Amino acid sequence: AALRAHLRDRLAPDLVPAAVTLLDTLPRDADGAVDPARLPGMPSRSEPEGPYAEAVRTGFAALLGRTPAPDDDFFALGGHSLVAVQLAERLRRALTLPLTGLDILQARTPRAVTALLDERAAQRAAAPAKPAARPVRARAGTVLVTGATGGVGAFVLRELAAQGRPVLALARPESAHLVAAEGVDVVEGDLSDLDGLRAAVRRADAVIHAACTFTRPEVDVAATAAMVDAWSNGPFTFVSSVDAYGHPEAGTVAEESASREPLSPYGRAKLDCEALLLRAAGTGGRGGASAVRSPLVWGPHDRLRDQLRWGATGLLYQAAREGRPLVLPRPGARGHDWYGAAWVHAAALARAVVSCLEAPVHGVANAVSGHVAWQDLATDLTELLGSDSEIRESDEVHPDLDHHWHYRADRLARPLRPGPGEDRRAVLTAMTGASPER
Known part of the structure; x- marks a missing residue:
């Protein structure tokens, strides 16, 4: 907010960014190139797609009080750490994928959270099949x-x-x-x-x-x-x-x-x-x-x-x-x-x-x-x-x-x-x- 206020005094209105998002690293595709579709805050021609996008959008809306755009920032929408925990718990239970409040704080936008869930689903699909359950107390010293x-x-x-x-x-x-x-x-x-x-x-x-x-x-x-x-x-x-x-x-x-x-x-x-x-x-x-x-x-x-x-x-x-x-x-x-x-x-x-x-x-x-x-x-x-x-x-x-x-x-x-x-x-x-x- 302070940066945008500073820029409003120095730039034409159409050059002032609508939002500013700081990232630890740039999202990249499998070849190492920057993936613009996963950059939070960037304009996009399309909504996130896939089985998790609607659940993420609904979760943001339910806990933050308004339906977000794909690249709206969690903090700009009024989010804080407790809401992040509540949102992660809601999505984890609904989608049966691992997710924590810290994940929400780091990803920050509906698009990025959806992409993270897609990644977690792919990791689960690639994991070895679960072995058959062993008999109770089959191994000493467990x-x-x-x-x-x-x-x-x-x-x-x-x-x-x-x-x-x-x-x-x-x-x-x-x-x-x-x-x-x-x-x-x-x-x-x-x-x-x-x-x-x-x-x-x-x-x-x-x-x-x-x-x-x-x-x-x-x-x-x-x-x-x-x-x-x-x-x-x-x-x-x-x-x-x-x-x-x-x-x-x-x-x-x-x-x-x-x-x-x-x-x-x-x-x-x-x-x-x-x-x-x-x-x-x-x-x-x-x-x-x-x-x-x-x-x-x-x-x-x-x-x-x-x-x-x-x-x-x-x-x-x-x-x-x-x-x-x-x-x-x-x-x-x-x-x-x-x-x-x-x-x-x-x-x-x-x-x-x-x-x-x-x-x-x-x-x-x-x-x-x-x-x-x-x-x-x-x-x-x-x-x-x-x-x-x-x-x-x-x-x-x-x-x-x-x-x-x-x-x-x-x-x-x-x-x-x-x-x-x-x-x-x-x-x-x-x-x-x-x-x-x-």
Whole structure:
């Protein structure tokens, strides 16, 4: 809007763009040429076609209050993150294709969302046929993994495969083809299917619970309660979050430190889920339990890239991408010497989580690869994105940047040791798509 207002003072009315859309990359066809039909904001002679176009158009209209043109921008229509989640859920259920709110935020236009759904449908059609279901508990040592189609779950599956562990992966029907692989059996379901969760737990000899709704804490807590109720043997590892600490008084947070208000609904749900698990551990034939608290998770995976762009670091990423100033809290503002965030590489987190199957921590452990000051992260992002954004410091602290804690990670220090390419600069390079030379 600011750019268009600026141009209106300098250009003839017919030269002012009707909309401005910023892209991370240009859409290209199979030969690598730019595909103009998939450029949001470009005029088009035709409406999107195919089985998904009408569902997308209807979904936009139902949630945003007006029927969109093919290249209308989601944000310009009044969309925001909650509406994106609602739209993705509506389309996912109607079309039985994998879709998330982050997909909507990234695609932004009906044409681009339709093209993404066409692509997801083609991927599903090209996937190998689903193997016949195995008998219940056919393989000893089977590990149930929830959240297998997410960024963390994908790395957990890789780590289990490297160790030769048989896996039972929980996935929604429309996403099952994404995790089907040698050594992986798929059980269809999601966190709202409590009976399905109980049945899946009973089929396994160990559990890694990595799934999370992020936006519906009551669903997360109910799902964990159902899984713990069905748990009767072997170890159980829960992928939690440092948000469960709330706002500690000290700047350095040791493992097992008491939580301190205020807690976000997300952090409160993680804490409640941990309590359910740790109270049940060691009773009724159950094995040991581990609550592994992670901070920001980075790694070369689409879901994790989307979280870098739109999650807790989205304020910095979007400003750098759009060339706007990056305004950071000055060290010393509000009495805190340091502002930044803890982070963990997804591969290191997966190693830590899987290690708990053999050696449960019987409590809470942190999984941290390092800590980055906002100043250093802003510098990384502007360089990797080729941005000329100015980096400023201010005594004002934006809520998204009001983080000033360092988290100890002693209990899982061995599996968290960084491997090749797991340093901060390398993982951010991979996630932004920048050349390694930058």
